[in-house]
């Protein structure tokens with residue numbers, strides 16, 4: 001079993017879910033300890049990404065429900081509301097240079113024999 | 120460099136122009152070599168004053184900010200908010216701020232903007248009197264208006280109309296009092312003012328032109344009325360003054376800098392004041408051409424100029440600011456108003472060409488000289504051609520001015536495209552970008568990024584799009600060079616059953632192995648669903664569906680969903696109605712009758728969808744596919760059973776058709792209706808397929824559409840029996856599904872189809888292509904394979920797992936989905952943001 005973890009601003013990691021919960025090409029939302037929400041995605045190749053769940057164009061917490069795609073080899077998610085696209089690696093909006101969403105580092109952790117994940 | 124030799128630049132005023140100046144300094148690397156200090160009077164950094172009014176349509180002060188996150192830190196700029204400069208000592212080169220801080224400067228830049236002019240009438244300082252300039256002003260107006268019902272605006276200029284629109288939006292009965300004989304006297308002429316007046320009065324605002332304000336009448340210190348110049352009294356509970364602005368030059372006067380007779384800090388072409396160490400830019404400056412500019416674009420040019428001069432020689436922007444174009448295009452209260460060049464025909468010997476249509480509130484005037492050179496113009500009500508006309512100012516347009524003012528479709532077609540513009544024509548006046556600069560780019564995003572054109576007021580975007588290389592590539596998207604119908608054929612003949620396989624075998628070279636995109640994924644998902652008609656949310660298919668299909672419900676603007684149970688033909692038993700009512704009540708959903716003869720329940724959180732549907736499925740409801748590109752409704756009229764005119768049982772037929780085609784995935788949604796006689800109460804002729812009863816059977820109409828581009832349906836066949844009708848619809852729908860493009864309704868598809876209706880009739884009635892057996896077989900497979908998606912979802916715990924708000928807290932409801940009461944029901948508690956929506960976004 002592999003766990004997906006997400007890092008907040010400090011150096012600590014929080015477990016989000018089993019990596020297998022993610023469908024390639026789609027996202028899920030995760031509630032962060034401070035009340036913010038993250039949108040976590042997995043692509044076809046199994047790479048994982050996390051950005052803020054709030055769609056800056058509408059204020060709704062919905063980016064996790066967008067479709068992901070790639071343009072020029074870079075992964076993006078399209079907001080399910082008004083379809084603006086956000087680069088999953090940088091958080092930059094591809095349709096409006098002025099807008100960016102927060103990116104959270106993610107990693108997958110496979111428990112070692114003594115089941116203690118290392119940082 | 121040691122600290123002692125680091126020069127200090129002090130900027131007084133952090134408004135729109137001040138911020139642009141800082142950006143221009145940073146672009147030139149000056150912020151790396153100099154200490155930059157900013158004194159900002161307002162409690163917040165620079166924001167977009169031009170868009171101020173959008174606060175009332177839901178933008179937050181943060182949305183309006185003009186300062187990119189981290190900008191000040193990145194460039195080491197010291198910003199002091201809420202701390203205005205109070206004195207300048209030019210001798211000592213020091214500025215003192217209200218807090219007592221003192222800053223020595225090498226270069227001082229004044230960007231203090233303007234203040235609203237309030238006419239010196241008695242009572243002007245009463246409670247209930249406001250101006251309209253800052254976010255704080257708006258907050259105060261909003262607060263005060265809460266329990267008021269009438270408001271008045273003094274001044275019918277550009278800002279006055281914006282302020283009036285805001286008061287109207289706050290629910291007040293709104294009056295506009297304008298001294299001049301027409302609205303917007305500066306920008307438009309008499310005819311334009313009249314057209315504007317009509318339109319604004321139609322919106323329910325009351326306009327008093329040619330009327331001055333003599334006194335603000337008060338009671339206990341609060342406004343109760345205005346006394347007007349004709350002696351009458353206008354009852355009002357608040358007054359917003361919008362009678363023009365004056366440059367804020369007091370600081371400059373106090374320290375002995377030269378100011379203009381009628382105000383404004385005098386500057387030369389390089390934006391230097393009478394003291395070479397002091398610059399003035401923006402609305403506070405009196406430019407070398409003797410004018411004070413009250414628009415933001417000239418202020419930006421001054422900011423560039425000053426930054427270039429400060430950066431040192433060799434900067435091309437140091438050529439100086441010698442005056443600017445005062446063209447404007449605005450959308451005031453929803454009316455387009457534009458003026459450009461010599462709008463009032465001030466030049467000697469100028470001639471007017473006018474088109475005026477008072478019924479629709481359209482007024483257009485072009486000013487030309489004896490040779491036909493375009494000098495300027497005024498457009499009210501229809502400013503579509505502004506983007507084209509403004510750059511042509513000063514040249515002779517390739518077609519006559521009469522043709523230019525006539526609306527499209529009247530007289531000879533106007534063959535005037537952006538290609539007719541000279542290379543140096545300024546296309547974007549907000550950012551002063553020429554046609555030449557735009558044609559160096561290949562896409563709109565690139566233009567925006569490289570030239571900033573189109574990122575200001577946005578009025579030039581249409582022309583920019585026309586200047587970019589035409590889209591000759593008919594491919595579906597960046598991932599496929601095939602059209603939807605070609606992909607359908609490929610998937611059908613090669614029996615492709617997965618998106619990944621199709622992308623890797625038939626995608627564009629650069630897209631193979633990639634993710635696909637938000638355009639091709641749902642399109643291919645729909646093709647695969649039409650061909651294989653299985654459950655659409657299993658395996659890879661799940662990843663292809665738009666969010667609505669993915670959750671089998673329609674996403675709403677606050678992240679909640681709407682639920683639409685199918686009500687075939689619009690017929691429903693009292694028991695089922697009660698169940699809908701009970702479900703709505705128990706889950707607290709907003710309930711509304713739709714335009715499609717069914718009931719929509721709004722405001723469900725994603726985690727509530729399964730419990731809501733459990734109740735609905737138990738009561739015999741099925742998914743209404745309001746979320747899918749699929750059959751929506753077959754509306755019916757009550758028909759022969761009850762109606763005295765009916766000649767067939769339209770309800771029975773509508774139900775039969777709805778049950779047959781429910782769940783059918785198509786390139787776009789499908790709608791239908793059945794009317795019991797030619798009176799057509801079900802509006803069948805506006806549907807993709809519509810049926811009207813005749814004495815001997817049914818007439819079938821196809822290709823109708825309501826929506827944005829309505830189209831009357833065409834009669835395909837007459838007097839059909841029940842069986843003939845169904846067979847013909849089967850063929851028609853499958854032929855459409857097979858050959859239509861992505862998001863092409865039957866109406867546009869039929870318009871595009873070579874040979875049109877006759878060809879369609881040949882194929883589906885006379886079987887000219889020998890396809891009909893296959894089309895019928897495909898439909899038979901659909902009918903046999905149909906299952907209710909909600910029932911199938913509820914039956915499967917795996918499929919239910921996606922219906923949680925949070926993967927790491929499956930039981931937690933999403934706290935961001937909140938509601939407030941309205942008219943005894945709920946509505947989303949969400950500010951309505953509208954930061955530039957993408958065009959056609961709903962259809963993507």
Ligand code: SRM
Pocket residue numbers: 673674675681683711712713714715716717718719745751752788790805806823824825826827828864961962
């Ligand atoms: C709910 C409803 C409005 C209402 O409260 O009455 C509605 C709501 C929406 N309509 Fe509609 N339309 C509704 C009846 C109509 C009608 C009237 C009708 O069907 O008789 C029309 C004109 C008829 C037609 O389609 O030809 C209509 C023409 C549109 C269009 C324009 C289509 C076009 O071809 O121009 C869109 C946009 C689109 O599909 O791209 C649209 C899109 C939408 C969307 C899906 C917008 C969106 O993407 O979010 C709305 C979804 C609401 C939701 O989340 O539930 N809706 N819409 C109606 C649902 C009917 C139903 O029971 O299913």
Ligand SMILES: Cc1cc2nc3c(=O)[nH]c(=O)nc-3n(C[C@H](O)[C@H](O)[C@H](O)COP(=O)(O)OP(=O)(O)OC[C@H]3O[C@@H](n4cnc5c(N)ncnc54)[C@H](O)[C@@H]3O)c2cc1C
Pocket residue numbers: 131132133134135136137158159160161168169170171172202203204205230231232233251252253278281367370400401402403412413414415416418449
């Ligand atoms: C509602 C509204 C709609 C508008 N619409 C348009 C439009 O459609 N198109 C257009 O071109 N223009 C429009 N304008 C005008 C446009 O906003 C101004 O031209 C522009 O803001 C000028 O920029 P500025 O930096 O010179 O002045 P401002 O943006 O006013 O900034 C000046 C700043 O300096 C501060 N200041 C003043 N004195 C001091 C001091 N002593 N110390 C420190 N700070 C000080 C002020 O508080 C203010 O924040 C509109 C204005 C308003 C109010």
Ligand code: SF4
Pocket residue numbers: 756757758759762763764765766769794795796797798799800801
């Ligand atoms: S269309 Fe004809 S049958 Fe149907 S309700 Fe109207 S009048 Fe009656």
Ligand code: FES
Pocket residue numbers: 546547548549550572573574575576577578579580
């Ligand atoms: S003219 Fe305003 S953005 Fe181009």
